[in-house]
Amino acid sequence: MVTELELKQMVQQILTEMSGKDGGAPKGSPAAAQCVACDDGDGLPDLTEIDLRRHCLVPNPANREALMAMKLTTPSRIGVWRAGPRYMTETLLRFRADHAAAQDAVFTNVSDEFLEANKLETVQTECTSKDQFLTRPDLGRQFGQESRDAIKRIAGQSPKVVIYIADGLSSTAVMTNAIDTLKAIEQGLDRNGIKIAKPFFVKYGRVPAMDVVSEVTGADVVCTLIGERPGLVTAESMSAYMAYKATVGMPEAKRTVVSNIHAGGTPAVEAGGYIADIIKLMLEKKISGIDLKL
Numbered sequence: 001m002v003t004e005l006e007l008k009q010m011v012q013q014i015l016t017e018m019s020g021k022d023g024g025a026p027k028g029s030p031a032a033a034q035c036v037a038c039d040d041g042d043g044l045p046d047l048t049e050i051d052l053r054r055h056c057l058v059p060n061p062a063n064r065e066a067l068m069a070m071k072l073t074t075p076s077r078i079g080v081w082r083a084g085p086r087y088m089t090e091t092l093l094r095f096r097a098d099h100a101a102a103q104d105a106v107f108t109n110v111s112d113e114f115l116e117a118n119k120l121e122t123v124q125t126e127c128t129s130k131d132q133f134l135t136r137p138d139l140g141r142q143f144g145q146e147s148r149d150a151i152k153r154i155a156g157q158s159p160k161v162v163i164y165i166a167d168g169l170s171s172t173a174v175m176t177n178a179i180d181t182l183k184a185i186e187q188g189l190d191r192n193g194i195k196i197a198k199p200f201f202v203k204y205g206r207v208p209a210m211d212v213v214s215e216v217t218g219a220d221v222v223c224t225l226i227g228e229r230p231g232l233v234t235a236e237s238m239s240a241y242m243a244y245k246a247t248v249g250m251p252e253a254k255r256t257v258v259s260n261i262h263a264g265g266t267p268a269v270e271a272g273g274y275i276a277d278i279i280k281l282m283l284e285k286k287i288s289g290i291d292l293k294l
Helices: 004-018 064-071 089-107 112-117 130-135 145-155 171-191 209-217 268-285
Strands: 122-124 161-166 201-203 221-227 238-244 256-261
Touching (some): 089 171, 161 171, 171 221, 171 268, 209 221, 209 238, 238 268
Parallel strands (some): 122 201
Antiparallel strands (some): 238 256
């Protein structure tokens, strides 16, 4: 049986090989592998801290510079090498770590601390649990009468713009990006003299829940900042869905979306400024979705 010490030594050896110390590119060269794994002295290093795009796993590649240049153009797992027909150990460990992060993003709830710190009142859809939210998408689009009354009370009478946050399929994405995006939207709209209703949080919310919010509040434009379905590249990606005068049952083509809001995609602040410009254009043109030319 492998002891804990032997396991640590094995992982340390793998990380040493990953860092390019054995047969890697010269230190300081663009092609050199950059190992940034962290070890607090008590636990194992965090493999997720390694940037795969800057890490060469192919031993003695014919053209290292071309390989590394190609890896920098995509977050996909290319050039991971193999041991016979199997993945290398570090590749498998990283895959499992990223898969675990994606699962956590789906099954974790947005924390009460996050909601309290940002003064976000919670409104819940007809879903009563995370399991029901995942298995009954239809309930994540509906609100009971109590929740409808709460939305109307929070947003006020016929606001011009309503922006709210929903957990969607990644609570991690919301807690990482939503507030910075929201603040940038508010600043962008405020410069154009456009006021928004008080933001709130929708628990167990799907995208079409915004149609109910639109009908209940009578807002001209509704925008929801919602967690995207996580993948193995990132579990922190958020989207913004917007619609002018949305109604329940309307075609999906009536929505305008800004997606991939995260550190490796469109940064939150940059996305917020762009979303503010889109909302302003929606109010001017009185349309959204594929009819709105951006």
